[in-house]
Amino acid sequence: MTTRIAPGVGANLLGQHSAERNQDATVYVGNLEPKATEEILWELFVQAGPVVNVYVPKDRVTNAHQGYGFVEFRSEEDADYAIKVLNMIKLYGKAIRVNKASQDKKSVDVGANLFIGNLDPDVDEKLLYDTFSAFGVIVTNPKIMRDPETGNSRGFGFISYDSFDASDAAIETMNGQYLCNRQITVSYAYKKDTKGERHGTPAERLLAANSSNNAQRSRPHTMFASGPPTQQMFASGTPTQQNGTVVRPPFANGTVPSAPIRMPPPPPQSAYQQLWRPPPPPQQLGGGGPHPMHQQPPMMMHMTAQPPPPPPQQMGGVPHPMMHMSQPPPQQMGGGPHPMMQQQQQQQQPMMMHMTQPPPQPQ
Template identity: 45%
Template sequence: MASVFKKLPDSERNIEASLYFGNLDPQCSEVLMYELFVQFGPVKNLIMPKDRIHKTHQGYGFVEFKNARDAKYTEDILRGVRLYGKLLKLKELDFKQPAQQQRSVGTFINTKSDLLNEKFVDVGAKVFVNNLNPLIDEKFLLQTFSKFGTVIRQPTIKRDPEGKSMGFGFVTFADFETSDKVIEKLNSTILMNSKISLDYAFKEDGSKGGKRLRHGDQAERILAESAKRNNVSKSKKMYKVFKKAKT
């Protein structure tokens, strides 16, 4: 279903009136979430980033109200509420963060893409991070791993139905040079009192001889390097190349 909301110019965005919502069941549609939030105040915008291939939402989204008072009221009233048995997570956005990060958050609120930086497309440099401290959240992962290079997607942490971290997550980088460096530097290091392990994530739809394939293989690297030489690594054309190669 197409979004009923249009992309807004930066000047019309109000981070103070916006909330992150997460831990959503697959049955939670954009319409359902809109109908829930509009009971507490006029909704200016709402977006639930979707997987580019499967067109399904990724378990979280952002809602912008007409004013900050309604956002705060909604967060207070819906604390502890469950949707389809899963605890709804709500969090205010940090409007005091640097302007560059605010623009990234704005991208989530007002577009259908889950890309933090729309100049880049996903080449497959997706890293699996295991044995995470329960106190580590997605924001912490972004702050930690973005120091090594460009993180193109919002990091994700696998959570149980209660919304608690299951101890592992995923971070996607713009290129394999960065992801290789991260795995080399941070594998078996201590992060918030826990020894983490890193490797390339398994491909969602890739297997060979009954064995699951990981990202970062030769095929992905060849395609990424070829696109880079042809100066299309920052073009959406590259997504078509990878989609064709994976089918």
């Protein structure tokens, strides 16, 4: 007779009756070493999530457990996580099997048994399980044949699937591939008590197709596929999940910034800008280069984006010669010309008027 002790006491942590347990949040633990106790299972599985109960059936006469037990978590998510991280780990030298308690019913051997040859000595049962469970549900623990005295691998093992679809996919994909620096061979194993006949015959496939066990099939191991949902990108660059919901990154102030504002196109030019174009430079006497007035100072081209106002005209319509002989005067803080430059221009203006007066034009 078993008694239930509340979780956390630490002594003989027995669980509820199977009918009272939350089956979705309960995992089955098999292939236990006789030295494994309820306390050890509690300490091991509490690393995956909060444990509610641990139940290990025991023999009433010898008080020894029967090699399996059940661990109940608070949520189904914790149970799924425990299956991913604790399945096939070694406890006292034996690889334990962890799966959903609702899936622990004895699986019918349909004959999808594979032989794995040329194994590297470093390959253990967990590595075989993690590798081959990607193709389907493995009904029994992978078995590696070992030397009974030393425990070293003999270089081959066996794996059994719940369907021939999974075993066919494993053979097609893994046969001839490298596992721990050795090219392994994957094929159907020989049947027991037969003369060289392998599994995977048409008769076995027909029986497996008609088996009622295939009506409710467990999902394959998803250790390599687990992770955040893949994100797709809209044309605008916004990531979305598979269900189409928009994923926006969190921000400290709780607000989501709007889309970046694009710069508007340049406004259309005004009538003055459209009409104003620098006229073609008039030729000097003798067919020389353009008039010095029409040589825009390079500094002025960078200082302003608007076209400069037309230059002041002297009497007679001739541009002032000082406009092309010097750089633009420095500006004051208020925007006017510097007083020293203005005084120099007033002193030089009468003299330059006599020096640069153009000859009279012929009538």
